[in-house]
Amino acid sequence: MRVMSQMAMVMNLDKCIGCHTCSVTCKQAWTNRAGTEYVWFNNVETRPGLGYPRTYEDQEEWQGGWVRKPNGRIALRAGGRLKKLLTIFSNPKLPSIQDYYEPWTYDYETLLSSPQTDTFPVARPKSLISGKDMNVEWSANWDDDLGGSHEHAARDVMLRGIEDKVKLEFEQTFMFYLPRICEHCLNPSCAASCPSGAIYKREEDGIVLVDQDRCRGWRMCVSGCPYKKIYFNHKTGKAEKCTFCYPRIEVGIPTVCAETCVGRLRYIGLVLYDADKVLEAASIEDEHDLYDAQRACFLDPEDPDVQRAAEAAGIPADWIEAARKSPVWALINRYEVALPLHPEYRTMPMVWYIPPLSPVVDVIRDTGEDAEERGNLFAAIDALRIPVEYLANLFTAGDPEPVTRVLKKLAAMRSYMRDINLGREPDESIPAAVGMSGEDMYEMFRLLAIAKYDERY
Amino acid sequence: MTDLENQLQKALIGGRRFFTKAEVSDDLRTLHKHGGRQGDVFYRDRWSHDKVVRSTHGVNCTGSCSWKVYVKDGIITWEAQQTDYPSAGPDRPEYEPRGCPRGAAFSWYTYSPTRVRYPYVRGVLLDLFRAAKQQYGDPVVAWGSIVQDEEKARAYKKARGKGGLVRASWDEVAEIVAAAHVYTVKRWGPDRIAGFSPIPAMSPVSYASGSRFLELIGAPMLSFYDWYADLPNASPQMFGDQTDVPESGDWWDAGYLIMWGSNVPMTRTPDAHWMTEARYRGQKVVAVAPDYAENVKFADEWVTTAPGTDGALAMAMGHVVLKEFFVEKNVAFFNDYNKQYTDLPHLICLERTADGVYRPGKYLVAGDLDHPEGGAENAMWKPAVIDAGTGEVRIPQGAIGHRFGDEGLGKWNLELGDIDPALTMYDGVRESVEVELPRFDEPDGKVRHHRRGVPVARVGDRLVTTVLDLMLAQYGVPRDGLPGEWPTGYDDPAGPSTPAWQATHTGVPAAQVERLAREWAQNAIDTEGRGMILMGAGVNHWFHSDQIYRAMLVLTTITGCQGRNGGGWAHYVGQEKIRPIMGFQHMAFALDWHRPPRHMNQTAYWYVNTSQYRYDTFTADDLDSGTGVFAGKSVMDLLAQSVRLGWSPSYPTFDRSSLQLADDAEAAGMEAPAYVASELKAGNLRFAVEDPEHEDNHPRILSLWRSNLLGSSAKGNEYFLRHLLGTDSAATAVEAPPEMRPKDVVWADKAAEGRLDLLTTLDFRMTSSTIFSDVVLPAATWYEKHDLSTTDMHPFIHSFNPAIAPPWQTKSDWDTWKVIAKKFSELAVDHLGTRKDVVAKPLWHDTAEAMATEHGVVKDWKLGPDHPDGCDPVPGKTMPVIAVVERDYTQVYEKMTSIGPLLEKVGMLTKGVAYDVAREVDILRTRNGVVHGGAGDGQPKVETDVQMADAMLHLAGVSNGHLATQGFRFLEKRTGTRLADLAAEHEGKQITFADTQVAPVPVITSPEWSGSESGGRRYAPFTINIERKKPFHTLTGRQQFYVDHDWFIGMGEMLPVYRPPLNMTALFGEAPIGEQNELGVSVRYLTPHNKWSIHSEYQDNLFMLSLSRGGQSVWVSDRDAAKVGIKDNDWIEMVNRNGVVAARAIVSHRMPEGTVYMHHAQDRLIDVPLTERDGKRGGIHNSLTRILMKPNHLVGGYAQLAYFFNYIGPIGNNRDEVTMIRRRTAKVEY
Structure with missing residues (x-):
């Protein structure tokens, strides 16, 4: 056992209102400068949708992350090939600026400085790349709220294979939001892609950083990251990425995106894991097993053996204590409601998500049945507007079973709590039906709903 | 993997081992490194800052979020939310962190190229002024010489909006503005000047800066809440309260939550978490929305109503609740509540019409009766009930008649004592009669009638029934033995208000409505009233919004949910609680120096002063219910009547200067009230509203601060440009034909153009208002001044503080108005001195003046004392x-x-x-x-x-x-x-x-508010009324479903009734929705709130533009887009009689067919091309709208229907409009 500690995040998508405050506060703090105009360390995507940069999840196209070879070992999907070395100066597997978006501004000055004319003055868009007039045709969040859905959402990579389940028709509409930062993976393919050794994982907290002095601007990391969360600063010629706000984390303040999240859906916490197990877990054969395999790498901070090993590994006592109190640990392993984003990339991502509930579809509605009715409680999960298959493509490599399990827990919690809310006797059969005790369910409720500042971070 | 590749990989990746001190894993996967404190010093530098200052964002957003503003090297760098709100309680979520992406992007403005850094004046005007001053020396005389000269005046007015702003010094602009004010007070009177600054709660000191100056000189402040159509007139009608709503922390307490036309994540971003979190307590959440709005994602059910039909949905839910919980069952919880806190048991007299049927009439009051209380003080203001036990007529305490006068002392309360008010006269049916009830559910919106029986009792020679009995008839809930036309069941679609009937209007399945209604009522019983409806602009911005709301408020009220934590209505649009309202009012309106203030309803102000009434072919006749109450009258006539009866304010008031009037009264040796009354009666004096095109009656000066009138709230924007400003306009509507013109108002041959002599705007950024202004003053931003902030969304007061001093030549609003006031006072020495000013003020709510109109019977002095409907003019x-x-x-x-x-x-x-x-x-x-x-x-x-x-x-x-x-x-x-x-x-x-x-x-x-926060509880409205039996400020002192004023009865709106959206085809000749022609396809045109702005603020902010579409856009359904070949991001043009919009399309399947959304207040300054039709700059969202006033919003002088600022009045509704939309074919040019 080799105990290491990792700073990790869980986002509860069931609470995300898609407001993008996280994106703006992050951008204002970190990437509001020349060379990073198009860069959003934190972005929020409407799903179904193309994401940022467009179709980043299409690894056939972008070749990010790891693949498991027939010999059972993992290799960089884009790396290890002769071709890659030969093309090091013109890496072909990079999103173009158009795939992100061409940043622009406006000639705002005209509004004040316009001489007297025949019509009312207007500020026109100007490219921040070329300085010329431009037509705005794509932005950092173009398909927000299903905008242009037939052209964009329809090409969502995650819809492949479930086209029969998702119709982009008014009556069947669904959407949800996916806020994304760097995953600070346990098995980061960006780092493995870097020819300069400039990307490293901080030993004490697992934050993945680009050493700005060492980076030579090869951009192999951009290709290597399947989440496309490393960006190229075209002014400095170096790669930049989400730093998990280490200058804040180091002094005990949560990340900007988490503290400013008005949905109160972000949790930050320390997770202890066994570094010796990571490669094996990332190499497991069946993609559906990756979720459990990654969880198996995590170490129970209540386990005295783990505590001893952590101490031996030089992890300070207060960090071990922090791991015990970690909401991230609780959501991932105790309540088992958080899931990794794209485990099939085999990077062992460390920003996890609680999948969203959604309104029931019309078929239930029209019959006049009450989804709150206990008998309908779990049947309603199958009738939610967001197809479980779609969520499974995001969080469990396509396995609907863990997603269904989480959604049932959330639904059960609501049902269980309603009795308590109304001053009735709680029905212990409800938590039991999802394999939880009443106490655990109540504690989970407190963490998800009351979610005080000190308990989120 | 080949060996060669393996070796290369090792060379590439494994090579790291030799160049770094960090630890590379054996499998070469990953590199661990301790620290990073040297390599990444860049980010640590970036994070460092010198200080953090508490501030917030003002105006027009209910957030009232406290922010941390970061400053480094004297420069504002960024902002993030404060997290230090006092706790909402140990067992519930907290208010931290409040904020949204708009607020988070605010600091961009500080140094942005759209920042107004110096004072500006339109060049043409500045040249004229400098020349005139050179000539005359005196700035007041100089100003007069320009505005009196038709040619000169036209020259600078025509240039408005078209560039040519030049810098001037503060001294010079202050002199121009002050001279114009002095001149106007002297020449026309102070009520020809007006100021507009919206919603003070989020910066009351800044609001008070200009308002205090203007009220001191006698100039009216224009209202905002009614003008924005955010005022729910149903609230004064039902509660006698402007609006009072729960803080968002109280959503947590609800057992059942309906979000109805209120898109919480978008419009209440910092509060939305209370809703998402309350679901985890087992709260059921329902979203009612025509599109798949952001909030739908969180609901258990999505109820997809057709836009504007929500009243029908609410009526049908009411039908089910009334039938199952009032007729089929007796629920003590509901009965007890309604007996004490609502007018359901109150007696209504039935009036027999000429053809022998009955119509609902007036409340039976003590003064009508031979009753011990019949001769008591204010007896005409004390409605009656019948005691269920004794059958006697009784007068409960708590009516408005007990609120004023000596006899009511200690009796104005809701204690019933030994009275047990009978909710119904249905008692095995002693006697019943058929009443004629109006219905408006045909597509033309015109009245039809049907007859339904109600049980009655006889009081003397009067036939009376209860409000509940009438309500059951109105809702079509049958009871055995009652005559008339009744629905056969829930599945009967023929008549109001069954579930099947509503389905034909709303498109919502009847079964869903039945179930929701049942769940709603059962939840109220199970939780003792913890059912809440969040309602907003989606249902409130309609012409008939008061009726939509009344139908919804029936649901929250008859089920005992009002006045409860976790229950009742939660109206969230424009409602902004100036918590320290008393201190604010007295300071902002200078009530410490002069009373009364001049307060004006802005909707009526612009209906008149932008000549929009001249295009109004929607006569009052269209609105009456076959009673002839408005026979032959236009809405303008009714406004004039409302003004002369003292119901509505009106400034400019008279066709004579109010200073002159004071002098004239003195010269005549009379007191002003008597003089004015006699002059009016003699016809020597007229109200300005009766001749609005005459130059004597024009408003002359308008000042805007904290406001973007012309880019945001100006309904009928193109009429503003033409008639108020005298510049280019895209309206093509024709004026009303002679038979549809007002009768009591002078019809000038030609409408005035360019009424305003001076438009001044204080702002820190360029807007549609600054570009049209004659003078633009550079304002400090919200991070550069001190102020207060409160909201009804949370119970805290916090502050603005300057993170930096106002940069360049900017000044805070407070300091700017001080500069103007100082200059004004100096110039006044020669020109004004001390003057007496005759102020006409409407009959006020919450005073005894509200008891002016007994029984709500309208008497018009204009008809003379001898006319049956006439009287003498008696001031007050x-x-x-x-x-x-x-x-x-x-x-x-x-x-x-x-x-x-x-x-x-x-x-x-x-x-x-x-x-x-x-x-x-x-x-x-x-x-x-x-x-x-x-x-x-x-x-x-x-x-x-x-x-x-x-x-x-x-x-x-x-x-x-x-x-x-x-x-x-x-x-x-x-x-x-x-x-x-x-x-x-x-x-x-x-x-x-x-x-x-x-x-x-x-x-x-x-006592400024109706809810209790004592002991740290969450704020919910009316908890003091319910728990402490303090009456509501209504006629009955109860929550009032029934309104018996003549105009309400005349319009068939005594009780909630379904009125569909206005039929713009029938009224104005617009193409019916769905019709296609050369202009594209006709669609319902809605202007909901924008995700990327707070009204017009932030829509020009580069961060918001980068996260959205980069300019004006319109959401259209994929189905409509397909009809006319529109693809996503295509340039489109929208045209109707009011104007033209040039924008881009966002095509999406989340939009319902037949409706487009143009998110409001996108302004016209960002990437708006010239239009295909006119070759002129495309319009704003309000270029397609026009003011339409609903007559019963003009009622005054009658209990809760009495004027107060922003409390009651005609609303600037904007949701009933339609437009054509098509793909642009011409080249896009600017």
């Missing part, structure tokens, strides 16, 4: 109150910056509660210092924004426990119930400005 009774105010115009600056003597002399009055504030004024003398010399000699200073903030906090109950307790003691005398204990826990608490700088401070329970 049958016409406005006439008051005389003496104004020393040379002392305006001194008065503005000191607290006047009236507070100590006559005290303060807010919502009918009187306060003695001598103690508070003395404290302010000590705290703020004392003025020496001038008009304010010996008075407390209010020179600075902080001093003004402290004055407001000391003079309000929510922030001064002493005053709160004093107010409750005053009320205790009137109600005879215990109240003062509500504030006693904080009697010694005084919130100061310094306190608000440290952290947000929770407020104190005060």
Whole structure:
């Protein structure tokens, strides 16, 4: 056992209102400068949708992350090939600026400085790349709220294979939001892609950083990251990425995106894991097993053996204590409601998500049945507007079973709590039906709903 | 993998081992490194900062979020939310962190290229002024020489909006603005000047800057809440309250939550988490929305109503609740509540019509009866019930008749004593009659009638029934033995208001409605009233919004949910609680110096002064219910009537200067009220509204601050440009033909163009208002000044503080208006001196003036005393109150910056509660210092924004426990119930400005509001009314479903009734929805709130533009887009009679067919091309709208239907409009 500690995040998508405050506060703090105009360390995507940069999840196209070879070992999907070395100066597997978006501004000055004319003055868009007039045709969040859905959402990579389940028709509409930062993976393919050794994982907290002095601007990391969360600063010629706000984390303040999240859906916490197990877990054969395999790498901070090993590994006592109190640990392993984003990339991502509930579809509605009715409680999960298959493509490599399990827990919690809310006797059969005790369910409720500042971070 | 590749990989990746001290894993996967504190010093530098300052964002957003503003090297760098709100309680979520992406992007403005850094004047005007001043020397004379010269005036007015702004010095602009004001006061009178600054809650000191100056000179402030169509007239109608709603923390308490036309994640971003979190308590959440709005994602069910049909949905839910829980079952919880707190048991007289049927008529009141109380004081203002036990007619306490006068002392309360009011006269049916009830559910919106029986009792020769009995008939809930046309069941689609009937209007399945209604009522029983409806612009911005709301409020009220934590209505659009309302009102409107103030309803103001009435072919006849109440009248006629009867305010008031009028009265040796009445009666004096195109009656000066009227709220934008400003306009509507024109109002051959002589805007950024302004003054931003902030969404007061001093030549609003006031006072020495000013004021709510119109029977003095519907003009009774105010115009600056003597002399009055504030004024003398010399000699200073903030906090109950307790003691005398204990826990608490700088401070329970926060509970409205039996401010003192004013009865709106969206085809000849022609396809045109802006603020912010589509856009359904070949991001053009919009399309399947959304207030300054039709700059969202007023919003002088600022009045509704939309084919040019 080799105990290491990792700073990790869980986002509860069931609470995300898609407001993008996280994106703006992050951008204002970190990437509001020349060379990073198009860069959003934190972005929020409407799903179904193309994401940022467009179709980043299409690894056939972008070749990010790891693949498991027939010999059972993992290799960089884009790396290890002769071709890659030969093309090091013109890496072909990079999103173009158009795939992100061409940043622009406006000639705002005209509004004040316009001489007297025949019509009312207007500020026109100007490219921040070329300085010329431009037509705005794509932005950092173009398909927000299903905008242009037939052209964009329809090409969502995650819809492949479930086209029969998702119709982009008014009556069947669904959407949800996916806020994304760097995953600070346990098995980061960006780092493995870097020819300069400039990307490293901080030993004490697992934050993945680009050493700005060492980076030579090869951009192999951009290709290597399947989440496309490393960006190229075209002014400095170096790669930049989400730093998990280490200058804040180091002094005990949560990340900007988490503290400013008005949905109160972000949790930050320390997770202890066994570094010796990571490669094996990332190499497991069946993609559906990756979720459990990654969880198996995590170490129970209540386990005295783990505590001893952590101490031996030089992890300070207060960090071990922090791991015990970690909401991230609780959501991932105790309540088992958080899931990794794209485990099939085999990077062992460390920003996890609680999948969203959604309104029931019309078929239930029209019959006049009450989804709150206990008998309908779990049947309603199958009738939610967001197809479980779609969520499974995001969080469990396509396995609907863990997603269904989480959604049932959330639904059960609501049902269980309603009795308590109304001053009735709680029905212990409800938590039991999802394999939880009443106490655990109540504690989970407190963490998800009351979610005080000190308990989120 | 080949060996070669393996080796290369090792060379590439494994090579790291030799170049780094960090640890590379054996499998070469990953590199661990301890620290990073050297390599990434860049990010640590980036994070470092010098200080963090608490501030917030003002105006037009209910968030009132406290922010941390980061400053480094004297430069504002970024902002993030504060997280230090006092706890909402150990067992519930907290208010941290409040904020949204718009607010988070605010600091961009500080140094942005759209920042107004210096004062600007339109070049043409500046040249004219400089030349005139050169010629005349005196700036006032110089101004006069320009505006009196038709050619010169036209020259600068025509140039409005078309560039050519040039820099000028502060001295020079202050002189121009002050000279224009002095000239206008002198030549036309002070009520020809007006100011508009919206929603003070989120920066009351900044609001008060201009309003205090303007009220001191006698200029009216224009309202905002009604103008925005955010005022739900249903609230004054039903509750006698402007609006009072729960804080968002109270959503947590609800057992059932319906979000109805309120897109919480978008429009209440910082509050939305309370909803998402409350679901985890087992709260059921329902979203009612025509599109898949952001909030739908969180609901258990999505109810997809057709736009504007929500009234039908609410009526059908009411039908089910009434049938199952009032007729089939007897629910004690509901019955008890309604007997005590609503008018359901009150008696309504049935009036027999000529053809022998009955119509619902007036409340039976004590004064109608041979009854022990028949001769008591205010007997005509005390409605009656029948006791269920004895069958006797009884007069419950608590009506408006008990609120005023000596006899009511100690009796104005809701205790029923030994009365058990009968909810119904249905008692095995003693007797019943058929009543004729109106219905408006045909597509043309015109009235039809049907007859339904109600059980009746006889009181003397009167036939009476209860409000509940009428409601059951109105809702079509049958009872055995009653005659008339009744639905056969829920599945009968023929008549109102069955579930099947609503389905034909809303498209919502009947079964869903039945179930939701049942769940709603059952939840109310299970939770004792913890069912809540969040309602918003989606249902409130319609022409008939009051009816939509009344139908919804039936649901929250008959089920006993009002006045509960976790229950009742939660109206969230434009409602903004100025928590320290009392201190605010007295300071902002200079009530410490002069009373009464001039307050104007803005909708009516612009309906008249932008000549929109001339295009109104929607006659009042269209709105009556076959009663002939408005026969032959236009809406303009009704407005004129409302003004002359003292119901509505109207400025400019008379066709004579109000200063002149005072002189004339003196010359005639008469008191002003008598003089005005006699002159009116003789026809020598007329109301300005009766001849609005005449130059004597024009408004001349408008000042905007904290406001973007022309880019945001100006319904009928193109009419503003033409008739108010005299510049280019895209409206093509033709004026009303002679038979549709007003009768009592002069019809000029040609409408005036360019009425305004001066438009001044204070702003920190360029907007559609600044580009049209003659003078643009550079304002400090919200991070550059002191102010206060409150909201009804949370219970805290917090502050604005300057992170940096105002840069360049910018000034705070407070300092700017001081500069103008000073210059004005100087120029007034030669031109004005001290003058008397005749102020006409409407009959006010919460005063005895509201008892002017017995039984709501309209008597018009214009008809003369001999006419059956006529009377004499009596100021304060049958016409406005006439008051005389003496104004020393040379002392305006001194008065503005000191607290006047009236507070100590006559005290303060807010919502009918009187306060003695001598103690508070003395404290302010000590705290703020004392003025020496001038008009304010010996008075407390209010020179600075902080001093003004402290004055407001000391003079309000929510922030001064002493005053709160004093107010409750005053009320205790009137109600005879215990109240003062509500504030006693904080009697010694005084919130100061310094306190608000440290952290947000929770407020104190005060009679200024209707809810109790005592003991740290969450705020919910009307909890004091329900728990302490304090009456509502209505006629009956109860929550009132029935309104018996003549105009309401005439319009068939005594009770909630379904009125569909206006039929724009029938009224204005627009193409019916769905029709296609060369202009594209006709669609319903809605302008909901924008995700990327707060009204027009932020829509020009580069961050918001980068996260959205980069310019004006319109959401259209994929189905409509396909019809006319529109693809996503295509340029489109929208045209109707009011104007043209050029924008881009966002095509999405989340939009319903037949409806487009143009998110409102995108302004016209960002990437808007010339239109295909006109070759002129494309319009804003309001280029396609026009003001339409609903007559019963003009009613006044009658109990809760009496005027107060932003409390009641015609609304600037905008949702009933339609437009053509098509793909642009011409080249896009700018």
